[in-house]
Amino acid sequence: MKIGITCYPTYGGSGVVATELGKALAVNGHTVHFISYAMPFRLNEFSSNIYYHEVDISNYPLFQYPPYSIALASKMADVISFEKLDLLHVHYAIPHAISAFMAKEMLKEKNDPNEDFKLITTLHGTDITLIGQEPSMLEAVKLGLNRSDGITAVSNFLKEKTINSFSPVNDIEVIPNFIDTGYFYKKSCDNYRKVFADQNERVIIHISNFRPVKRVKEIVKIFYDINQAIPSVLLLVGDGPERSEAEHIARDLGIYHKVKFLGRQEAIVELLSISDLMLMPSRTESFGLAALEAMACGVPVIASKVGGLPELIENNKNGCLHEVENIQEMAECAVSILKDIDRLKKFSLSAVKRSKHYDAQKIVPQYEKYYQKILEKTKA
Numbered sequence: 001m002k003i004g005i006t007c008y009p010t011y012g013g014s015g016v017v018a019t020e021l022g023k024a025l026a027v028n029g030h031t032v033h034f035i036s037y038a039m040p041f042r043l044n045e046f047s048s049n050i051y052y053h054e055v056d057i058s059n060y061p062l063f064q065y066p067p068y069s070i071a072l073a074s075k076m077a078d079v080i081s082f083e084k085l086d087l088l089h090v091h092y093a094i095p096h097a098i099s100a101f102m103a104k105e106m107l108k109e110k111n112d113p114n115e116d117f118k119l120i121t122t123l124h125g126t127d128i129t130l131i132g133q134e135p136s137m138l139e140a141v142k143l144g145l146n147r148s149d150g151i152t153a154v155s156n157f158l159k160e161k162t163i164n165s166f167s168p169v170n171d172i173e174v175i176p177n178f179i180d181t182g183y184f185y186k187k188s189c190d191n192y193r194k195v196f197a198d199q200n201e202r203v204i205i206h207i208s209n210f211r212p213v214k215r216v217k218e219i220v221k222i223f224y225d226i227n228q229a230i231p232s233v234l235l236l237v238g239d240g241p242e243r244s245e246a247e248h249i250a251r252d253l254g255i256y257h258k259v260k261f262l263g264r265q266e267a268i269v270e271l272l273s274i275s276d277l278m279l280m281p282s283r284t285e286s287f288g289l290a291a292l293e294a295m296a297c298g299v300p301v302i303a304s305k306v307g308g309l310p311e312l313i314e315n316n317k318n319g320c321l322h323e324v325e326n327i328q329e330m331a332e333c334a335v336s337i338l339k340d341i342d343r344l345k346k347f348s349l350s351a352v353k354r355s356k357h358y359d360a361q362k363i364v365p366q367y368e369k370y371y372q373k374i375l376e377k378t379k380a
């Protein structure tokens with residue numbers, strides 16, 4: 001198949017999933033064309049059947065906000081027409097599904113033979129649960145969904161939420177996120193560990209883009225309670241709007257020396273490999289790709305019982321799930337696991353086992369099958 005993929009190219013789970021999917025599809029013999037405003041950051045290796053098309057955004061002085069959605073639509077139409085794509089798979093509905101719909105209209109307008117390319121939209125999370133609910137977005141998202149030939153969601157939670165909020169005309173297929181378990185596994189990184197923690201200290205990790213939904217400030221508070229009970233350090237990996245406030249909280253609580261703000265890091269597997277526990281007390285989380293990556297590296301996850309997290313994490317087996325507001329319980333649970341080495345080991349093994357359900361080798365064929373279904377459905 002000739003497949004176009006549009007995603008956010010910078011840090012973020014939806015871009016990671018889209019890029020890894022594209023790479024896996026290319027390995028399986030498909031030709032993949034990425035269309036975005038920058039090279040997806042995980043597209044870091046050469047493949048003879050992967051192409052990248054950069055969207056040209058005009059900086060005309062009149063524009064306070066350059067119209068990316070229109071520029072993207074034009075680029076999509078151009079690539080679909082010239083490369084004769086069978087389908088365009090967009091990740092994150094806003095604005096990608098709407099731009100793709102516009103691209104379809106552009107091709108129709110000029111009777112382009114490729115106007116009937118199939119459009120598949122994968123919903124990732126806040127495109128439905130947060131930003132997609134805003135009055136400025138809601139009707140546009142609905143249009144994007146209804147003009148897609150196929151829709152997938154990364155969890156059952158997200159599927160239900162989409163049906164309740166948008167009542168799309170099409171069915172939604174749930175295809176969970178995936179990882180390469182040949183890449184994400186616990187490596188021996190003792191030297192790395194020594195950089196951050198003393199021998200007797202437990203290592204707790206959080207990885208995100210530090211948006212309010214991730215509750216980084218609460219993470220520092222949870223860690224404070226953990227640190228009172230057991231010698232430990234907190235690795236905060238990533239960056240974003242809440243970093244500065246989180247730093248201040250760590251200072252005020254007198255634990256700044258135990259909280260390592262590492263910023264964006266490439267060595268995620270190494271950092272996970274030296275960690276004992278992950279904290280993910282998000283307000284909402286449609287899937288929790290970072291949790292899956294942690295589990296694959298043998299790191300159990302203390303998380304909030306929201307969104308798709310209960311579909312991934314098995315409570316009291318490979319992590320713990322708590323009410324969002326109950327950060328005290330999260331801290332107590334973390335301490336009880338960290339204090340009991342046998343229990344920690346059991347949780348760790350169970351996390352690895354659980355992550356195998358989400359191996360790329362199992363999930364990527366589900367996308368291929370779904371593409372085939374959509375291509376055939378509309379032929380009939």
Ligand code: GMT
Pocket residue numbers: 008011012013014015017123124125126127154177213284285286287288289290307
């Ligand atoms: O929806 C977002 O917040 C952005 C998106 C991203 O690009 O990071 O995250 C979502 O998609 C990920 C990949 O499918 C999921 O693992 C995350 O759970 C989801 N984030 C939220 O639902 C908050």
